[in-house]
Amino acid sequence: MKNLHLPILEQGAFLTGYLHSIYPEDMPDAVRRPCVLICPGGAYEFVSVREEDPPAMFFFSRGYHVFLLHYSVAPHSAGFQPLRELSAAMETLRLHAKEWGILPDQIAVLGFSAGGHLAGSLAVHWNCPQLQKEFPEGRNRPNAAVLCYPVITAGEFAHRASIVNVSGSQEPGEAWDFWSLEKHVSPDTPPTFLWHTVTDAGVPVENSLLFAAALQKARVPFECHLFAEGIHGLSTCSREVGTPNPGCRPWLELCVKWLNHLFSFEE
Numbered sequence: 350m351k352n353l354h355l356p357i358l359e360q361g362a363f364l365t366g367y368l369h370s371i372y373p374e375d376m377p378d379a380v381r382r383p384c385v386l387i388c389p390g391g392a393y394e395f396v397s398v399r400e401e402d403p404p405a406m407f408f409f410s411r412g413y414h415v416f417l418l419h420y421s422v423a424p425h426s427a428g429f430q431p432l433r434e435l436s437a438a439m440e441t442l443r444l445h446a447k448e449w450g451i452l453p454d455q456i457a458v459l460g461f462s463a464g465g466h467l468a469g470s471l472a473v474h475w476n477c478p479q480l481q482k483e484f485p486e487g488r489n490r491p492n493a494a495v496l497c498y499p500v501i502t503a504g505e506f507a508h509r510a511s512i513v514n515v516s517g518s519q520e521p522g523e524a525w526d527f528w529s530l531e532k533h534v535s536p537d538t539p540p541t542f543l544w545h546t547v548t549d550a551g552v553p554v555e556n557s558l559l560f561a562a563a564l565q566k567a568r569v570p571f572e573c574h575l576f577a578e579g580i581h582g583l584s585t586c587s588r589e590v591g592t593p594n595p596g597c598r599p600w601l602e603l604c605v606k607w608l609n610h611l612f613s614f615e616e
Contacts, residue, residue: 362434365417371450383455383612384414390462393426393514399590400461411605427517436489443488455612457493463511465499473533494541501556503529534563540570544600551581
């Protein structure tokens with residue numbers, strides 16, 4: 350395993366990578382692999398360590414290269430800054446794909462809570478005018494999105510703190526509408542995997558339901574899993590992260606099975 354630590358943009362965001370070693374003579378079929386780019390949650394106020402290494406090590410153990418994005422948070426989270434950083438991270442993976450053994454057309458973005466909002470924002474806004482100026486060739490588009498108990502809407506079921514921090518606005522209006530992701534799903538949105546718990550008191554389950562309905566309307570392939578019980582912020586649902594929940598833990602295997610099928614990847 351190789352560990353990389355790379356700065357992204359000048360604002361201090363950074364990208365940490367976990368790469369499988371490349372042995373072309375001994376393992377010619379494993380020279381290039383799919384990749385998962387993870388955005389931890391934290392309401393755009395902090396970056397949750399519980400949603401960094403534990404899920405990263407799971408996907409790494411299933412044969413994926415994994416990267417973690419430590420993006421800008423409040424008071425530097427408005428003005429498209431986290432989304433620009435995630436776009437730059439995605440572009441970086443593609444620019445170094447040959448060197449790092451990444452399959453450039455098999456890169457998934459995965460996010461938890463507000464990190465799910467960031468990942469979902471890239472999924473729906475990757476080609477918006479504000480990003481096309483910096484990423485005109487579309488190298489920031491993810492090939493898949495995995496949204497874990499995500500913040501989605503700025504409407505009735507909004508997680509207000511996340512929307513305020515990312516929009517820079519205290520009140521609903523045009524700034525909030527852009528970050529209400531269910532309003533911006535299109536056929537250009539990549540295939541998406543969602544999971545949520547029905548009893549989530551932090552970010553209501555309606556967030557995932559609204560996004561799933563929008564994906565269905567746009568005829569974007571998706572898979573959505575709702576679990577009966579569980580608090581917000583479950584991460585890997587293990588004792589390691591302080592939220593053991595055997596009932597929700599299957600999301601990990603369900604997700605990797607979905608990605609493997611989408612990418613035609615065998616462990």
